Amino acid sequence: MSQAKVPVWVNVGLIPLFNIMLALLASALVFLAIGENPIEAAGYLLYGAFGYDEGIGYTLYYATNLIFTGLAVSVAFKAGLFNIGGEGQAYIGGLGVGLVCLWFDSSLPLLLIAPLAIIGGALFGAAWAYIPAYLQARRGSHIVITTIMFNFIASSLMVYLMVNWLKQEGLMSPISRTFEESAWLPYLHDLLAPLGIDMGDSPLNLAFILALLCCVFYWALVWHTRWGYQLRTVGTNPTAAQYAGIDNAKVTIWVMLISGALAGLVGVNEIMGVNHSLLLNFTAGYGFAGIAVALMGRNHPVGIILAAMLFGALYQGGGELAFEIPTITPEIVVVIQGLVILFSGALENMFKGKIEAFFLRRAAA
Amino acid sequence: MKGALLASATALTVAMSSAYAADIKPAVVYDQAGKFDKSFNEGVYNGITQYTEDTGIKIRESEPKNEAQVEQNLRRLAKRGYSPIVAVGFTMTSAVQKVAQDFPDVHFTIIDSVVELDNVQSIVFKEHQGSFLVGALAAMASETDTVGFIGGMDIPLIRKFGCGYEQGVKYVTPNATVIQNMTGSTGAAFNDPTKGSELAKSQFSQGADVVFAAAGGTGIGVYQAAKDEGKLAIGVDSNQNHVQPGTMLTSMVKRVDAAAYKVFEEAQNDTWQPGIEVLGLADGGVDWALDEHNQALISDEMKASMADIKAKIISGEISVHDYMSDSSCQY
Numbered sequence: 001m002s003q004a005k006v007p008v009w010v011n012v013g014l015i016p017l018f019n020i021m022l023a024l025l026a027s028a029l030v031f032l033a034i035g036e037n038p039i040e041a042a043g044y045l046l047y048g049a050f051g052y053d054e055g056i057g058y059t060l061y062y063a064t065n066l067i068f069t070g071l072a073v074s075v076a077f078k079a080g081l082f083n084i085g086g087e088g089q090a091y092i093g094g095l096g097v098g099l100v101c102l103w104f105d106s107s108l109p110l111l112l113i114a115p116l117a118i119i120g121g122a123l124f125g126a127a128w129a130y131i132p133a134y135l136q137a138r139r140g141s142h143i144v145i146t147t148i149m150f151n152f153i154a155s156s157l158m159v160y161l162m163v164n165w166l167k168q169e170g171l172m173s174p175i176s177r178t179f180e181e182s183a184w185l186p187y188l189h190d191l192l193a194p195l196g197i198d199m200g201d202s203p204l205n206l207a208f209i210l211a212l213l214c215c216v217f218y219w220a221l222v223w224h225t226r227w228g229y230q231l232r233t234v235g236t237n238p239t240a241a242q243y244a245g246i247d248n249a250k251v252t253i254w255v256m257l258i259s260g261a262l263a264g265l266v267g268v269n270e271i272m273g274v275n276h277s278l279l280l281n282f283t284a285g286y287g288f289a290g291i292a293v294a295l296m297g298r299n300h301p302v303g304i305i306l307a308a309m310l311f312g313a314l315y316q317g318g319g320e321l322a323f324e325i326p327t328i329t330p331e332i333v334v335v336i337q338g339l340v341i342l343f344s345g346a347l348e349n350m351f352k353g354k355i356e357a358f359f360l361r362r363a364a365a
Numbered sequence: 366m367k368g369a370l371l372a373s374a375t376a377l378t379v380a381m382s383s384a385y386a387a388d389i390k391p392a393v394v395y396d397q398a399g400k401f402d403k404s405f406n407e408g409v410y411n412g413i414t415q416y417t418e419d420t421g422i423k424i425r426e427s428e429p430k431n432e433a434q435v436e437q438n439l440r441r442l443a444k445r446g447y448s449p450i451v452a453v454g455f456t457m458t459s460a461v462q463k464v465a466q467d468f469p470d471v472h473f474t475i476i477d478s479v480v481e482l483d484n485v486q487s488i489v490f491k492e493h494q495g496s497f498l499v500g501a502l503a504a505m506a507s508e509t510d511t512v513g514f515i516g517g518m519d520i521p522l523i524r525k526f527g528c529g530y531e532q533g534v535k536y537v538t539p540n541a542t543v544i545q546n547m548t549g550s551t552g553a554a555f556n557d558p559t560k561g562s563e564l565a566k567s568q569f570s571q572g573a574d575v576v577f578a579a580a581g582g583t584g585i586g587v588y589q590a591a592k593d594e595g596k597l598a599i600g601v602d603s604n605q606n607h608v609q610p611g612t613m614l615t616s617m618v619k620r621v622d623a624a625a626y627k628v629f630e631e632a633q634n635d636t637w638q639p640g641i642e643v644l645g646l647a648d649g650g651v652d653w654a655l656d657e658h659n660q661a662l663i664s665d666e667m668k669a670s671m672a673d674i675k676a677k678i679i680s681g682e683i684s685v686h687d688y689m690s691d692s693s694c695q696y
Contacts, residue, residue, distance in 0.1 A: 173520075174520055
């Protein structure tokens with residue numbers, strides 16, 4: 001065991017793939033049970049997610065949100081903190097983005113608004129994470145409980161602000177005025193059109209690039225800075241960290257600020273990139289899905305990108321599936337997502353030992 | 366594999382379009398509460414089910430689960446030549462606005478909101494009038510001169526219900542107390558019977574003996590609490606008198622089913638028109654419900670004064686203030 005090593009591709013590629021296949025197999029049984037052809041359903045799912053330009057665009061658009069929230073959950077997890085508040089932090093981050101856009105859209109060009117909005121979203125998201133972080137670090141209130149509660153407070157605050165202050169007069173729905181075009185993040189299909197690349201009409205926008213940059217930032221921060229080392233030490237063994245002279249409370253607060261800022265960037269994609277106005281419920285559960293993405297991605301940026309793409313594909317392909325086959329309700333699509341999480345998260349070790357043993361034996365032979 | 370998928374997808378589309386080729390290709394997009402929400406969306410569902418039964422024309426249904434999917438599905442339906450496309454609920458306003466601009470030849474109808482484009486028909490209801498009526502009835506039935514209102518999510522539309530209700534109560538009993546509570550601040554507030562029941566009990570303990578729930582599925586809990594404590598409750602959107610017979614004083618009905626039915630009928634007869642259609646008491650868009658389940662609770666005297674108030678609202682003698690007109694309930 002000590003000499004023979006399992007090839008890396010088995011651990012990062014084969015086992016996750018195997019688990020996903022199992023999940024799809026279990027989903028196939030569900031489809032058979034409701035009397036639908038699983039092959040046809042899988043066809044729609046794959047075709048919807050990857051089969052045409054627009055579908056790919058939507059998959060990547062969903063993935064953008066999930067990369068942000070996945071990174072947010074993951075970075076806190078590195079310090080041993082379970083940030084369940086991505087939803088609320090994304091919500092308030094969106095508020096920050098929206099306020100910047102509403103404020104400057106008629107006076108500044110996009111080149112200035114975009115960085116301001118990104119800073120606004122990150123600041124608001126971080127501020128929302130600060131209070132639970134402070135309570136955890138200085139008062140010992142458990143972060144899981146406080147961040148969950150802050151999701152509800154965020155939601156109430158947004159409704160109050162939207163209904164009483166930011167709503168456009170004379171409209172039934174609580175939605176702000178539409179931003180001037182100078183505050184719209186460009187769509188990738190618009191950017192790529194002059195280069196002769198036809199992407200179809202999808203909401204995929206520049207925020208996707210921002211998400212990828214955040215992955216690089218995450219990788220550099222966690223593994224290539226002194227602070228990242230402190231962070232990982234606190235997460236692995238807080239007592240040892242303290243003994244080594246690391247201020248655990250300070251690391252806790254800072255990592256939650258970064259986590260909140262990352263979650264807040266969902267607002268850049270949703271508010272500035274797609275909706276072009278401030279509205280309610282744009283987070284749509286991405287904060288919670290981010291937890292699954294972080295777990296599946298094994299808290300590594302590359303893994304998170306892949307897991308986000310998988311979930312993005314399930315969102316988009318699932319939407320396509322529910323659209324094409326009316327008997328398949330959106331709830332069935334949630335079942336498929338649940339099975340994927342179950343098999344690749346909770347039941348991850350079911351076959352891991354056997355597959356690894358197989359490769360170890362082969363390496364020994 | 367991909368080729369086969371594409372082929373089967375295309376074959377499916379072709380098969381479906383040829384089936385309706387001679388007729389209209391109507392479609393409905395429900396909002397995120399889903400079509401079986403026991404209230405608003407289900408009203409539309411009932412309307413179109415009736416239509417399909419009467420005419421044999423199948424209606425394509427779609428239930429998007431987030432903002433992005435709303436626009437995506439509207440766009441997909443438009444691209445495939447469906448028309449008219451009915452969008453259910455105010456949450457779809459901006460999506461309809463965008464998609465309708467891109468597909469000027471496709472007809473859209475949006476319920477509960479207004480989109481001012483040449484190919485969009487907007488259907489809105491005068492919920493304040495219906496709420497005024499049931500408020501008046503609540504005041505007549507109340508012995509404590511204290512009545513309650515339980516809203517779902519705290520949004521202008523629900524405040525509109527509350528404001529109309531309050532005016533109706535005060536019209537009959539000027540010094541009556543109206544206790545108002547909202548269930549919550551997220552969409553889940555429309556589907557939280559437990560909290561509805563808690564709020565109702567709290568209002569009963571403050572002296573209320575009639576409570577109006579404009580809260581979708583949350584109302585089920587309110588009605589149960591009213592039954593348990595021997596008080597009266599008022600239903601909303603669909604006629605919910607049958608839910609707790611003997612407890613339900615009446616229901617404020619909003620005829621979304623009739624509205625949806627009419628849209629398709631108009632499309633079939635080629636009389637569909639863009640523009641804003643406001644359905645109120647006068648055209649039966651809103652009303653109070655009287656049937657075998659609640660007639661024991663309504664005396665002839667009450668019936669007479671309700672008819673009187675209704676006539677006065679229709680003639681304009683009573684003008685009911687609309688919360689939406691100035692975002693306040695000053696009247």
